[in-house]
Structure formats: structure tokens, C-alpha cells
Amino acid sequence: MRTVIANVTVLDGSGGPSRASDVWLDGERIDHLAAPGLSHGRATVVAGDGLVLAPGFIDVHSHADRSPFANEPDTTKLLQGITTEVVGNCGSSPLDADDHPTSYLTALDRARSVTNLAPLLGHGSLRRRVMGMAGRAPRAQEARTMRAWLEQSLDAGAFGLSSGLFYAPGSYADADELAALLEGLASRPLIYASHIRNEGSRLVEAVDEFLAVGRQTHTALQLSHHKAAGLPNWGRTAETLRHIHAARADGVVVAMDAYPYTASSTSVSANLPGWVLEGGVDAALERLAHPATRDRIRRECEDPALDSEWESMVAATGYDRMVVAWNPAGGTGQGQTLAQYARERHLSPFDGMVHLLQESRLAATMVAHSMDEGDLVRVLQDPECWIGTDGVLGSRSARPHPRLTGTFPRVWREFVVKRHLLAPEEAIRRMTGGPATHFSIPERGRVAPGWVADLVLMDPDRLADTSTFDQPWTPPEGVVGVWMAGRRAVADGRYLGTAMGRRLTPAR
Ligand SMILES: [Zn+2]
Missing domain, CATH: 3.20.20.140 (Metal-dependent hydrolases)
Structure with missing residues (x-):
């Protein structure tokens, strides 16, 4: 069965100039391109109305x-x-x-x-x-x-x-x-x-x-x-x-x-230094729950050493430019910045982020206007x-x-x-x-x-x-x-x- 998409402006994908054509299809493939206005015989015709075909x-x-x-x-x-x-x-x-x-x-x-x-x-x-x-x-x-x-x-x-x-x-x-x-x-x-x-x-x-x-x-x-x-x-x-x-x-x-x-988008856990995630989700949640370790994580997030090879998005972009996109724990906070999410819970921005990570078991995602x-x-x-x-x-x-x-x-x-x-x-x-x-x-x-x-x-x-x-x-x-x-x-x-x-x- 032949189909013709008639009277279209073809942008063919090569970067070459556009041209007005009828595009003939035969089964799965493009058969040929023809000048518009020629007879279509018994082919099924789709009117292209001069629109772009790419x-x-x-x-x-x-x-x-x-x-x-x-x-x-x-x-x-x-x-x-x-x-x-x-x-x-x-x-x-x-x-x-x-x-x-x-x-x-x-x-x-x-x-x-x-x-x-x-x-x-x-x-x-x-x-x-x-x-x-x-x-x-x-x-x-x-x-x-x-x-x-x-x-x-x-x-x-x-x-x-x-x-x-x-x-x-x-x-x-x-x-x-x-x-x-x-x-x-x-x-x-x-x-x-x-x-x-x-x-x-x-x-x-x-x-x-x-x-x-x-x-x-x-x-x-x-x-x-x-x-x-x-x-x-x-x-x-x-x-x-x-x-x-x-x-x-x-x-x-x-x-x-x-x-x-x-803006980019990724998991909220991408805000954590890599070592925190070693061993998987449970190991990471344990580290976040341990006061001294959590304190070290906060320092590395908010004030990474100058020679740090790790990219701290918190330090470079900030809690107020990161927006919760998905929280599997009931959707709470979606659409709020991490700063707003924390404020609503009377927490510091870092503690708010950790709260979100804990309640979502690290699965929460965000949009970062970075x-x-x-x-x-x-x-x-x-x-x-x-x-x-x-x-x-x-x-x-x-x-x-x-x-x-x-x-x-x-x-x-x-x-x-x-x-x-x-x-x-x-x-x-x-x-x-x-x-x-x-x-x-x-x-x-x-x-x-x-x-x-x-x-x-x-x-x-x-x-x-x-x-x-x-x-x-x-x-x-x-x-x-x-x-x-x-x-x-x-x-x-x-x-x-x-x-x-x-x-x-x-x-x-
Ligand atoms: Zn990527």
C-alpha cells in the first residue's frame, strides 16, 4: 500500500536547503520524493498543507x-x-x-x-x-x-x-x-x-x-x-x-x-558526597542518622574544601534554587524549594534536606536552577x-x-x-x-x-x-x-x- 504525504516542505535532516515535495511511502520506507501537483493515482493521500516534514x-x-x-x-x-x-x-x-x-x-x-x-x-x-x-x-x-x-x-x-x-x-x-x-x-x-x-x-x-x-x-x-x-x-x-x-x-x-x-534535574541524594553512599541506601541512612558523621556531611556540602574534587551542588547552587520534584513519601514538599521545605519544618536547610532524604529513603528528586x-x-x-x-x-x-x-x-x-x-x-x-x-x-x-x-x-x-x-x-x-x-x-x-x-x- 502506497501513501503520499502531499505538498510538504521537506527538511531532510542533512542540513541542506528545504524543498517543496510530495513524499511517497511504500510500506516501511520512503519510496521517492516528487514535485508537488503530480497525480497520486490510487495512493492514500495525507494532505501536508505546506507544513514541514522532517x-x-x-x-x-x-x-x-x-x-x-x-x-x-x-x-x-x-x-x-x-x-x-x-x-x-x-x-x-x-x-x-x-x-x-x-x-x-x-x-x-x-x-x-x-x-x-x-x-x-x-x-x-x-x-x-x-x-x-x-x-x-x-x-x-x-x-x-x-x-x-x-x-x-x-x-x-x-x-x-x-x-x-x-x-x-x-x-x-x-x-x-x-x-x-x-x-x-x-x-x-x-x-x-x-x-x-x-x-x-x-x-x-x-x-x-x-x-x-x-x-x-x-x-x-x-x-x-x-x-x-x-x-x-x-x-x-x-x-x-x-x-x-x-x-x-x-x-x-x-x-x-x-x-x-x-535548570537541571537529578536525585536529591546527588547533593551528598560520594563516600556517604558507599555500601548502599541503608548504609547512607545510617551515616545521616549519626550526629558526628552528619555534621561532617553538612560541612562538606556547604563548605567543601577548596581542593575538593567533588562537586557540591549545595555550595554552588544553593538550597533556594533547588525545587522538590518528586517525593515518594506522599508527595510532600513537591514544588517547594529545599529552603522552603526546611523552613516549614523549622529546620535548617541542611537538616530539611536530610529529613527529605530520610522520608523518601534517598529516592526524592529535584529540579536545580543552576x-x-x-x-x-x-x-x-x-x-x-x-x-x-x-x-x-x-x-x-x-x-x-x-x-x-x-x-x-x-x-x-x-x-x-x-x-x-x-x-x-x-x-x-x-x-x-x-x-x-x-x-x-x-x-x-x-x-x-x-x-x-x-x-x-x-x-x-x-x-x-x-x-x-x-x-x-x-x-x-x-x-x-x-x-x-x-x-x-x-x-x-x-x-x-x-x-x-x-x-x-x-x-x-
Ligand atoms: Zn546525567
């Missing part, structure tokens, strides 16, 4: 690892025009005790996913599976096991390795541990993505550490959600970008991603900055960061339409063809004959996010249609109810 967007930094297993379909990405998500980021991928890393990949094949998924193996999850929450270097046998499981994951179709060196237990690993894992694998399609060790006071050193792994192992790099976090560190992306450009000049393949907001617009704009202007939501679905009763539902339309509205910082063709390339090539995502990311028909039809004048920090769940406007492998998945901004996503494997 490849389905690729979210290179998603945390929707478990969305295919949720009771409700996760449409937060599809309704933005996203058809493929890279999951397993920040060192974290589903890997339960007793499981082999490849069992997640086979489980995805049986699951019902709304979008296509391109999974990475999380180094932190791998390390925890092999070594527990041990705060030391791996022993020889442990290192061999991690390496063997990484290779088996790649053989089974993982797109690469992610690390979260800011989070325990990834933070217990040094650069040599990562390099040893990746050494000698560069001949295959493989990404090393990293939430680097420090995005604040030691940002430049952490970027250098990351680039060094690429220089040593020749692995293609993805610098996750690049930012300068914390008020004293604003402006530092000027220096990191200089270092990245120098590495590129030396042949290092390095791209990055960003989301179009000046970034500067200037850094965001600078990062987004790098020609190899892709777009990533960093979104995690979580509980429907939470107040997540609006990036979960608004990222891609917001890039269009803010940086293409309002501020003219990105040309339309270039913005679409950053969302589609650019990342598809970098991540070796096969047959997707272009509107061209023979490519898989993952497509988005959008109204360029209306495309916009509507979600906010107070109302994070509202879907975007202006996404007229989405196709997954030639089948309509979204019409007029509404999900049509059939999960058509697949697990992808890298192009060879």
Missing part, C-alpha cells in the same frame, strides 16, 4: 529505559515528534542482581515501546552488578568480567557504554578503569557517553578527563548534557568548548548534547551539539522537569523561531541526521528514498512547548503527525494508541 526526532539522551515495561504507554517523547530514544544514559541501565546485561536487550524485544530504543550499557550499573557499591578499584577478575559483559552487550546490539562519574558507584572509577573497558573496541560502531565527574568547580578538568579517554581509546565520544552548573562556574563552557575543538582538531570524534533550559543562559546558547551553537531531553518518566504524581515533555518543540520555538540562533535546516539536522550518523543509528534520520519512514509533520509557526515547571505534563503544540516505519502514530497531536517502537541495533 525525519522523526532522535532524543540522544533519554532515561526512558523502563518505559516499555510501564502499564501506561509513555507518550511524552512521541508527542514531541521523537521517534527514537538513546537510553541507558548517565551510567545507569536496567541491570538487576542475577541478571546478565543482555537480558534487558532481549526483554526490550518482547516489550511494547512507543518509540524506537537505542540502548547503551551503563557503566555504573555494570560496576554495581559486579562489585556492589564498593568504593575501590576493580580487582583483576572483576575488571575482566566487566569487559566481557560489555563485549557481550555490544555483540547483542548495544550502541555503546555510558558512564555517570558524578554518581556513585561510577564516581569510584578512575579514567583508567573506563579506558581499560573501552580499549581496542574502536573498530566497531561504539559510543562512549558520559555524565562527567564534575559539571561545576572542576568542569574543565572533568571534560579533559573525558577527552583523554577518547584520545587513548579512539572511541567516539558523547558529552552528555553539557553545562556549567553553579553560579561561580557560569561562563566556563567557553573554555570547555576550546578544549573540545582542540581535541577534534587532533582527530578525537566528540559530540555533545543539551536541553533548552537553565545554569546560565549564556552557557546554554554557547553549547547549542556547537555544530555537533545534538538535543537530548534527559527526561525520566517517573511517577505521574511528580512534578518533573518540563524537559520531559517539551524539549524538542522548545528548541524550535526559542532558538529557531524567536531568537534565530539556529537555521531551521540546521536545527532539524541536530535533531535527526547528525545524531543518527554519530550514534550509528541505522537507516533513520533522513527523508530520502530507501530510508525508514520515521517522520514528523509539524506546523513551523505553531510548534512549541506548553509545559512549565509548575505544569510539566502538558504536551506540545504543532506536532501534526508522526509516522513510525510508515505507519501513523500521531494525528493532530494525539497518540493513536499503537506502540510501534522497536529495539534498534547499530549500523555495521
Whole structure:
């Protein structure tokens, strides 16, 4: 059965100029592009009305690892025009005790996913599976096991390795541990993505550490959600970008991603020094309950030693710029700053934060208004900055960061339409063809004959996010249609109810 999406303005994902076309689909694939106005014969015709047709967007930094297993379909990405998500980021991928890393990949094949998924193996999850929450270097046998499981994951179709060196237990690993894992694998399609060790006071050193792994192992790099976090560190992306450009000049393949907001989001426990989390949740709660230890934690949070390698978000951003996003203990405090949450309980800000950590058993999350617009704009202007939501679905009763539902339309509205910082063709390339090539995502990311028909039809004048920090769940406007492998998945901004996503494997 042939379908023609008639009279559209094609932005094909290559960055090349737009052109008016009819786009013919044959089954799962794009058959050909034709000049508008020719006969459509007996094909099914979808009126494009001059709107923009682009490849389905690729979210290179998603945390929707478990969305295919949720009771409700996760449409937060599809309704933005996203058809493929890279999951397993920040060192974290589903890997339960007793499981082999490849069992997640086979489980995805049986699951019902709304979008296509391109999974990475999380180094932190791998390390925890092999070594527990041990705060030391791996022993020889442990290192061999991690390496063997990484290779088996790649053989089974993982797109690469992610690390979260800011989070325990990834933070217990040094650069040599990562390099040893990746050494000698560069001949295959493989990404090393990293939430680097420090995005604040030691940002430049952490970027250098990351680039060094690429220089040593020749692995293609993805610098996750690049930012300068914390008020004293604003402006530092000027220096990191200089270092990245120098590495590129030396042949290092390095791209990055960003989301179009000046707030980040993570677990509240990320405010604690890494040693507090050693041994797991119960050990951490015990430390927080012990008066002298708790006092030491407070000092390190609020006044870290100048030579500290640890990134204290409390010191750099402050309790009054961190907002409770999710508290599994009944939702108390959601929408309040940590400062307000503490004040309401007649506690000091630190004691309030500890109270929240205790009542949520470390599971509470927050939004941190930690970034500067200037850094965001600078990062987004790098020609190899892709777009990533960093979104995690979580509980429907939470107040997540609006990036979960608004990222891609917001890039269009803010940086293409309002501020003219990105040309339309270039913005679409950053969302589609650019990342598809970098991540070796096969047959997707272009509107061209023979490519898989993952497509988005959008109204360029209306495309916009509507979600906010107070109302994070509202879907975007202006996404007229989405196709997954030639089948309509979204019409007029509404999900049509059939999960058509697949697990992808890298192009060879
Ligand atoms: Zn991260």
C-alpha cells in the first residue's frame, strides 16, 4: 500500500536547503520524493498543507529505559515528534542482581515501546552488578568480567557504554578503569557517553578527563548534557568548548548534547558526597542518622574544601534554587524549594534536606536552577551539539522537569523561531541526521528514498512547548503527525494508541 504525504516542505535532516515535495511511502520506507501537483493515482493521500516534514526526532539522551515495561504507554517523547530514544544514559541501565546485561536487550524485544530504543550499557550499573557499591578499584577478575559483559552487550546490539562519574558507584572509577573497558573496541560502531565527574568547580578538568579517554581509546565520544552548573562556574563552557575543538582538531570524534533550559534535574541524594553512599541506601541512612558523621556531611556540602574534587551542588547552587520534584513519601514538599521545605519544618536547610532524604529513603528528586543562559546558547551553537531531553518518566504524581515533555518543540520555538540562533535546516539536522550518523543509528534520520519512514509533520509557526515547571505534563503544540516505519502514530497531536517502537541495533 502506497501513501503520499502531499505538498510538504521537506527538511531532510542533512542540513541542506528545504524543498517543496510530495513524499511517497511504500510500506516501511520512503519510496521517492516528487514535485508537488503530480497525480497520486490510487495512493492514500495525507494532505501536508505546506507544513514541514522532517525525519522523526532522535532524543540522544533519554532515561526512558523502563518505559516499555510501564502499564501506561509513555507518550511524552512521541508527542514531541521523537521517534527514537538513546537510553541507558548517565551510567545507569536496567541491570538487576542475577541478571546478565543482555537480558534487558532481549526483554526490550518482547516489550511494547512507543518509540524506537537505542540502548547503551551503563557503566555504573555494570560496576554495581559486579562489585556492589564498593568504593575501590576493580580487582583483576572483576575488571575482566566487566569487559566481557560489555563485549557481550555490544555483540547483542548495544550502541555503546555510558558512564555517570558524578554518581556513585561510577564516581569510584578512575579514567583508567573506563579506558581499560573501552580499549581496542574502536573498530566497531561504539559510543562512549558520559555524565562527567564534575559539571561545576572542576568542569574543565572533568571534560579533559573525558577527552583523554577518547584520545587513548579512539572511541567516539558523547558529552552528555553539557553545562556549567553553579553560579561561580557560569561562563566556563567557553573554555570547555576550546578544549573540545582542540581535541577534534587532533582527530578525537566528540559530540555533545543539551536541553533548552537553565535548570537541571537529578536525585536529591546527588547533593551528598560520594563516600556517604558507599555500601548502599541503608548504609547512607545510617551515616545521616549519626550526629558526628552528619555534621561532617553538612560541612562538606556547604563548605567543601577548596581542593575538593567533588562537586557540591549545595555550595554552588544553593538550597533556594533547588525545587522538590518528586517525593515518594506522599508527595510532600513537591514544588517547594529545599529552603522552603526546611523552613516549614523549622529546620535548617541542611537538616530539611536530610529529613527529605530520610522520608523518601534517598529516592526524592529535584529540579536545580543552576545554569546560565549564556552557557546554554554557547553549547547549542556547537555544530555537533545534538538535543537530548534527559527526561525520566517517573511517577505521574511528580512534578518533573518540563524537559520531559517539551524539549524538542522548545528548541524550535526559542532558538529557531524567536531568537534565530539556529537555521531551521540546521536545527532539524541536530535533531535527526547528525545524531543518527554519530550514534550509528541505522537507516533513520533522513527523508530520502530507501530510508525508514520515521517522520514528523509539524506546523513551523505553531510548534512549541506548553509545559512549565509548575505544569510539566502538558504536551506540545504543532506536532501534526508522526509516522513510525510508515505507519501513523500521531494525528493532530494525539497518540493513536499503537506502540510501534522497536529495539534498534547499530549500523555495521
Ligand atoms: Zn546525567
